[in-house]
Amino acid sequence: MTASPDTSLSPDLHDPASLLDSFTELEDPRREQGRIHQLDDMIFISICAVTCGADSWEDIAAYAHAKIDWLQTVLSLPGGVPSHDTLRRVFCLLDPVAFQKCFYAWMTAIMTRRGLTSVPADPPELRPVAIDGKTQCGSARRTLGQSALPVVSAFAVENHLSLGQVATDAKSNEITAIPELLELLDLEGTVVTIDAMGCQKDIAAQIINGGGEYVLAVKENQPHLHEDIERAFGEALDQGEVGIDFTECQTEGPRKGRQEPRTCCVITNPKGIRNAGLWTGLTAIAMVISERVVNGVASSETRYCIGRVSGTAQEYLRWVRGHWGIENSLHWILDVCFREDDQRHRAGNSAENLAWLRKLALCLLKSAKKSKGKSIHTRRLLAGWKNDDLLSVLAQIPANSGA
Numbered sequence: 001m002t003a004s005p006d007t008s009l010s011p012d013l014h015d016p017a018s019l020l021d022s023f024t025e026l027e028d029p030r031r032e033q034g035r036i037h038q039l040d041d042m043i044f045i046s047i048c049a050v051t052c053g054a055d056s057w058e059d060i061a062a063y064a065h066a067k068i069d070w071l072q073t074v075l076s077l078p079g080g081v082p083s084h085d086t087l088r089r090v091f092c093l094l095d096p097v098a099f100q101k102c103f104y105a106w107m108t109a110i111m112t113r114r115g116l117t118s119v120p121a122d123p124p125e126l127r128p129v130a131i132d133g134k135t136q137c138g139s140a141r142r143t144l145g146q147s148a149l150p151v152v153s154a155f156a157v158e159n160h161l162s163l164g165q166v167a168t169d170a171k172s173n174e175i176t177a178i179p180e181l182l183e184l185l186d187l188e189g190t191v192v193t194i195d196a197m198g199c200q201k202d203i204a205a206q207i208i209n210g211g212g213e214y215v216l217a218v219k220e221n222q223p224h225l226h227e228d229i230e231r232a233f234g235e236a237l238d239q240g241e242v243g244i245d246f247t248e249c250q251t252e253g254p255r256k257g258r259q260e261p262r263t264c265c266v267i268t269n270p271k272g273i274r275n276a277g278l279w280t281g282l283t284a285i286a287m288v289i290s291e292r293v294v295n296g297v298a299s300s301e302t303r304y305c306i307g308r309v310s311g312t313a314q315e316y317l318r319w320v321r322g323h324w325g326i327e328n329s330l331h332w333i334l335d336v337c338f339r340e341d342d343q344r345h346r347a348g349n350s351a352e353n354l355a356w357l358r359k360l361a362l363c364l365l366k367s368a369k370k371s372k373g374k375s376i377h378t379r380r381l382l383a384g385w386k387n388d389d390l391l392s393v394l395a396q397i398p399a400n401s402g403a
Contacts, residue, residue, distance in 0.1 A: 022106035029093035036079030042090055044075060045082070050354075051361040051393055052384030055339050057084040057091075057354075063384070070387055092348030099353055100164055100184065103360060126191040126213060126309065128157040128319050130326040131181065131198060133174045134334075149351050152177040153359070154185055155326040157193075160366050162330065162359035167352040178203055187212030191309060193323040196221055199306070205280040208308060215286075215307045215319050228273045229304045233265060233287045245269055249313040263289045264317035268310050281308040286316040334358055337376045368393045 028039045048071075049063035061084035064071060068081055082090075133152045152174055154163040164184040168177040178198050187210035194203070196219035207214045218226050236246055245268035252261035266286045276282050284307045291300045305320060334340040338358045365379045370392050374382070383390040 023102050026098055026102050027095065029095070030090065037082040037086060037090075038076065038078065039090070041075045041077055042082055042087060045071065046087065046091075046357055047360065047394070048390060050338075050357045051364060051380065052390060053380045055342075057088040057350075060084065060087055088347070088350055091353040092350040094349055094353055096165075096167070096349050096352045096356065097184065100356060103356075127189055128322050129163065129185070129187075129190045129192050129212075130155045130157050130323045131178060131192060131194045132323075132326045132331075133168070133177075133197070134331045150174065150177075151352065151355055152181055153326065153330065154181055155330050157322040157325045160325070160329050161363050162356075165352070165356055165359065167349075167355075174198070175200060175203075179206055182206050182210060185210070191215060191307075191319055193217075193319055195323070199225075201278050201280070204282075204306075204308070208280045213308045214281075215305050215309070215316065215323075217323075218304045218306055224274050225279075225306070226304060229270075229285045229287070229306070232267060232270050232272055232285060233304075236265070236267060244271075247313040249317060251317070261291050262317065262321075264313040264320070266311070266313045266316050279306065282306055283308050283310050284316070286313070286320070288317060288320050330359070330362070333362060333376055337380070338362070364393050 023040045023043055026039065026043075028035070030039075045064045046060050048067070049060040052063060054060045054063050061081065064081040068077075071077060071081075131152065131154050133150050135150045150168045151165050152168060153165045155161070156163055164181055166177045166181045166184075168174055174197050178194065178200075179202070182192075182203070187207060189211070191213040192207050193215045194217065196217045199216040199218055199222055204214050204216060218229060220226055236244060246265065247268075248263065248265045250261065250263050264286060266284055268284045270276075270285045273282070273285070286305045286307060288303045288305075289300065290303070291298065303320070305316070307316065307319075309315070311319075334355075338361075340355070340358060361380075362376065365376055365383070368379060368389075370389065379393070383393050
């Protein structure tokens, strides 16, 4: 199956903003002796294959063999199609951070070429970026004493774009992985939301120093802070709101057959927070009360958070609710549509690099204009069946990718 002239990728490939050109500076981790497959060829094959439904190195190699006639119209392939062992070995050695930076270069170049740079609002709105961890369950090697691999990801909430990831060795090391991930991001103009694991003074300071704002969930892992926030809202609700900067908002209504009213309260410049000065820029505390009635059974949950932004209750409720978009729009889809939890890759950087390929493919598939209204599963199938659809997917970059 050979690509027809009007579907050839060559115009984009020879453009300075092409996908292949963005990887020319990526250091090849292999020895020069015996190297028969080009690194950028293997990267391009892997991106195409994962986008089209491949979930493992074996699947990627099988895709390349099935599409070799088309691939030869856009790639040199001096050594033919690489085997799955070669692909796995190369991605085991490939530096994950350098790999991600090449994707940023590609996305930035395409956005610039197409005039997709965002125009700032007046005043500029903060772009919410959610940071959360996910464990790849299938990567555990219990007989060797290896636990499953956790990966901490950054996610642009408004346009569903993966911004970066860092793999950790153990769940407790998310605290050390988050600062590494923040170093990869441009935080200017963003509000970073993190769950209670990331509610750390050093992390708050790093976000502010990077030009961003923060909203951090507070639980019992910060006992004094949690206790003081709980007391502050208790006093405000029991004794009235006189003398404090207090805002409140409510949302209610049925959602998918459930009644889910939510109440958000925000106190700006709160009093009585012990060691408040140690939390860089702490400006507000927030309380979100979520109530549910499912099949006649009522339940309630109260969550607290701290923030650097002197925002309204409506803004804090939007940021807190938006944080869970990383669970619903990223982690859940990776498990269901990309079978991420079934993947058993663990050697070297293989799992981390393959995880980033999945996130990139998901971002491109969601942005594909020709596939609006279709599921991610269907979009992957269509990209695999029709070269035109694949080229259309590879050309998509969200207009406000931000961060």
